[in-house]
Amino acid sequence: MMAWVKAISYNGEDVFDESADDFNLLSKEWASNMKKRVRDGYVDGVDAGEEATLQLGFNQGHREGAAQTAAVGRLRGIVSAICCWCQIQHPESPVPVCVTSLLQQVTQHEDRIMAGIRDALENPPPSVSVVSESMEDLEVEQADSKCCGGGGGCKDTGCCKEGEKIDLGAPLPQKKPFSGSTDCSSSSSESLDLLMQRCIDVVLELGLPQELISCIQEL
Amino acid sequence: MEKMSGGSVGEDLFDSIVMADERFRGKGYREGFERGSHRGLLEGRRHGASHGAKLSSEISFYYGFAVTWKCLLQHNTDVKSKKRLKALDTLLGLIQDCPQSDPQSVKLQEDMDRLRAKFRQVCSMINVPADFKDFVKTSEGTSF
Numbered sequence: 001m002m003a004w005v006k007a008i009s010y011n012g013e014d015v016f017d018e019s020a021d022d023f024n025l026l027s028k029e030w031a032s033n034m035k036k037r038v039r040d041g042y043v044d045g046v047d048a049g050e051e052a053t054l055q056l057g058f059n060q061g062h063r064e065g066a067a068q069t070a071a072v073g074r075l076r077g078i079v080s081a082i083c084c085w086c087q088i089q090h091p092e093s094p095v096p097v098c099v100t101s102l103l104q105q106v107t108q109h110e111d112r113i114m115a116g117i118r119d120a121l122e123n124p125p126p127s128v129s130v131v132s133e134s135m136e137d138l139e140v141e142q143a144d145s146k147c148c149g150g151g152g153g154c155k156d157t158g159c160c161k162e163g164e165k166i167d168l169g170a171p172l173p174q175k176k177p178f179s180g181s182t183d184c185s186s187s188s189s190e191s192l193d194l195l196m197q198r199c200i201d202v203v204l205e206l207g208l209p210q211e212l213i214s215c216i217q218e219l
Numbered sequence: 220m221e222k223m224s225g226g227s228v229g230e231d232l233f234d235s236i237v238m239a240d241e242r243f244r245g246k247g248y249r250e251g252f253e254r255g256s257h258r259g260l261l262e263g264r265r266h267g268a269s270h271g272a273k274l275s276s277e278i279s280f281y282y283g284f285a286v287t288w289k290c291l292l293q294h295n296t297d298v299k300s301k302k303r304l305k306a307l308d309t310l311l312g313l314i315q316d317c318p319q320s321d322p323q324s325v326k327l328q329e330d331m332d333r334l335r336a337k338f339r340q341v342c343s344m345i346n347v348p349a350d351f352k353d354f355v356k357t358s359e360g361t362s363f
Contacts, residue, residue, distance in 0.1 A: 037240055038247035045251020050259035052252075055323070057263025062322045064264070065271030073276040077283020084347050085291055114272060121269045124261070211290045215283075 065117060071219045072110045072192060078216060079103045079199060082208065098202050106195055192219075270322065274331075278319055281338050285310045288345060303344050310337045 079102050086095045196216055203212045285307045292300050292307070313334045318324035 034239065034243045037243035041244035041247025041249075042251035042254075043247075045248035045253075046255035046258070047251075048248075049252035049255025049257075050262070051255075053256045053259035054263040057260035058267035058270075059263075059322055060260075061264035061267025061269075062271035062274075063267075063320060065268035065273075066275035066319065068268075069272045069276040070279045073279025074283035074286075076276075077280040077285070078287045079283075080280070081284045081287035081291070084345070085288075088346060110276060114276070117269050117272050121265045124265060209290045209293070211293070212287060215286050215290065 068113055068117065069110060072106065072113060072195075074219050075192070075195060075199060075216070076103070076106045076110055078212070079106050079202075082199075082202065082206070085208075086206070096202075096206070098198075098205065102195070102198050102202055105198075109191060109195060267322065274319055278314055278317060278334070281310065281334065282314050284338075285314070285341065288341075303341070306337070306341050306344055310334070310341050313337055 079099065083095055083099050083103055086099055196219055199216050200213050203209075203216070289304065289307045289311070292304055295301075295304075313330065317330045317334060318327050321327070
């Protein structure tokens, strides 16, 4: 504490008689202590900021995640019901291959979507995981710097600069873990359309009620 | 705390140190807060997406299943079919009322429990084979 007082006072009123070497030493100590203050504040700020937005982000992600599996989940329900219907109507014969293979494909399609979301959860983009990357940017100005001093001196570009803007509008980064494989090269919405069409074909083939077709089309 | 000999000069110095302390801490705090806000948003979003996808997958499955059975049974007039249709309508009603778009809803867990129970009841009413559980992937066990 005393050392800072000396460092500061040398700057202003010349109360203490210190040599230049001592002053440099004290000035450095002052800077390192203030740097520590900035770090302490930064750490607390990160925690508080995170706490303030976590729920907001969760709610937004919740809607986005729900939207991704709603259609395919319904389709899986429809095909599963058809599968059960076949088993109950014709217990003596196996469920037609067109039904079982369709159910398998719909399930796989949904698994891929879930795997993509899980992957994004377990392997966050580097900008999220590297916590302290901007710690290096937090340079503390020397004690005699005008920036941030005495109010009003804050026009400097580097000082009090705005960080990254919070962006609520951008879509979640979508990972496509199977992009290289043979039959999954089409985008997920395209293949869902394909699966829906195949389901309609199954409904027609088995002579199931027409209303089912409009249910599928509404997905 | 060391004693200051200089009276008001010492107090001024002390004040300016405290102020500097607070100022630098505040500067760090503001930058940290901005960073933390950004992180919280992304972090929350990833977890929310995972949870929302699982929940939606389960509820949507029930919906597709119930709607299909309703179509398949709709023209049957026997008592058994009517009972089944009634149960299916109840299930569809529960799905409709489920506050799945609001993860903060206090009744979400309760509604999901009722939904799952109703679904199991419907399955037993329409004699869905025991191995049916292989088709059902629930998000049970996920914490709300």
